[in-house]
Amino acid sequence: MPPMIEALVNPPFNSREITWLPSPAKINLFLHICGRLPSGYHQLQSVFQLLDYGDKIGFRLNPNSERVKLYDNIDGVSEKDNLISKAAKALLAHRQNHQGIDIFVQKSLPMGGGIGGGSSNAATVLLTLNYLWQCDLSLQELAHIGLELGADVPVFVHGRSAFAEGVGERLAAIELEPQYYLVATPNVHVSTADIFAHKDLPRDSAPISAQQYSFATTRNDCELLVTTLHSQVANLLQWLIHYAPSRMTGTGASVFAIFNSKEQASKVLQQLPIDVKGFVAEGVNVSPLHQFFKENGIKIKA
Numbered sequence: 001m002p003p004m005i006e007a008l009v010n011p012p013f014n015s016r017e018i019t020w021l022p023s024p025a026k027i028n029l030f031l032h033i034c035g036r037l038p039s040g041y042h043q044l045q046s047v048f049q050l051l052d053y054g055d056k057i058g059f060r061l062n063p064n065s066e067r068v069k070l071y072d073n074i075d076g077v078s079e080k081d082n083l084i085s086k087a088a089k090a091l092l093a094h095r096q097n098h099q100g101i102d103i104f105v106q107k108s109l110p111m112g113g114g115i116g117g118g119s120s121n122a123a124t125v126l127l128t129l130n131y132l133w134q135c136d137l138s139l140q141e142l143a144h145i146g147l148e149l150g151a152d153v154p155v156f157v158h159g160r161s162a163f164a165e166g167v168g169e170r171l172a173a174i175e176l177e178p179q180y181y182l183v184a185t186p187n188v189h190v191s192t193a194d195i196f197a198h199k200d201l202p203r204d205s206a207p208i209s210a211q212q213y214s215f216a217t218t219r220n221d222c223e224l225l226v227t228t229l230h231s232q233v234a235n236l237l238q239w240l241i242h243y244a245p246s247r248m249t250g251t252g253a254s255v256f257a258i259f260n261s262k263e264q265a266s267k268v269l270q271q272l273p274i275d276v277k278g279f280v281a282e283g284v285n286v287s288p289l290h291q292f293f294k295e296n297g298i299k300i301k302a
């Protein structure tokens with residue numbers, strides 16, 4: 001495609017340089033397990049708080065190919081299993097043009113820690129390819145496709161911090177007070193499948209309404225079990241709680257502490273135990289990915 005025309009068709013994407021898009025993290029401000037579905041999946045209630053920190057996914061048009069090529073491998077994840085490739089594959093059937101696309105990844109988020117990095121990567125790919133391939137799918141349709149890839153994908157597709165029910169697919173946008181979060185990940189892997197299969201997991205929290213949500217009156221129902229099984233998570237939470245209200249996110253192993261100022265959060269970040277990785281982020285009501293689309297005049301069907 002000649003550069004002039006290409007620039008008109010797909011701003012801000014082109015074939016000369018990589019355009020980097022945000023792929024933000026989330027934390028679960030609370031996580032209640034309210035029962036089990038016939039499928040064995042658990043019925044949850046949660047507040048997904050989106051953060052202004054995450055991975056970056058790069059896109060470059062390839063005028064010489066009709067294929068999607070993923071350039072950066074993620075340690076321990078084969079290309080076939082990568083949620084980025086899976087998201088691209090899921091959109092193939094909907095594409096209205098045969099634009100080849102090269103995809104790149106700058107990973108900042110720890111994997112499998114309960115902060116949704118893989119799910120967010122998938123959502124960034126779904127929204128971007130929907131635009132580049134002129135699929136013209138709505139957010140609802142993209143969220144539906146995303147849910148097949150993982151329960152946390154829909155919230156990133158909709159791009160709003162949300163009160164969530166079901167397995168995380170029933171979402172109601174929520175306006176949260178701006179707060180700063182120190183997110184810390186101990187050097188241990190917690191298997192989501194093992195936690196949900198465990199006999200000691202409580203599964204009988206009474207449902208609450210979105211209006212009833214407050215941090216103080218809610219919990220993470222997986223936290224007691226995970227801290228009993230993994231002393232690294234227990235020790236980190238005990239340490240953090242001296243500084244600020246703290247809780248585990250998702251099924252762990254990451255935990256977070258809530259601060260009123262970035263300075264306070266950054267101070268504690270600098271003191272984290274040596275084997276713990278962390279970052280400080282601001283909670284946002286609108287995803288940085290959706291902000292990017294808005295700033296670049298790209299509309300997505302509601």
Ligand SMILES: C[C@@](CO)(OP(=O)(O)O)[C@H](O)COP(=O)(O)OP(=O)(O)OC[C@H]1O[C@@H](n2ccc(N)nc2=O)[C@H](O)[C@@H]1O
Pocket residue numbers: 028040041042043044113114115116149150151152166167168192193194196249250251252
């Ligand atoms: C609980 C959350 C909260 O955000 O945890 P994190 O993944 O962020 O820690 C998510 O909803 C996790 O959803 P998702 O990411 O799809 O879970 P997976 O790792 O695919 O689930 C692994 C296994 O856990 C069980 N599982 C998962 C989710 C759920 N609501 N009920 C379940 O019983 C299922 O057996 C599933 O096969």
Ligand SMILES: Nc1ncnc2c1ncn2[C@@H]1O[C@H](COP(=O)(O)OP(=O)(O)O)[C@@H](O)[C@H]1O
Pocket residue numbers: 074076077081082083084110111112113114115116117118119120121152250252
């Ligand atoms: N692009 C990706 N980024 C991160 N993890 C991925 C990706 N693709 C596949 N995975 C797999 O998905 C798992 C869960 O990823 P992630 O979303 O980071 O977990 P969590 O929801 O617990 O934060 C990882 O352990 C990894 O095996």
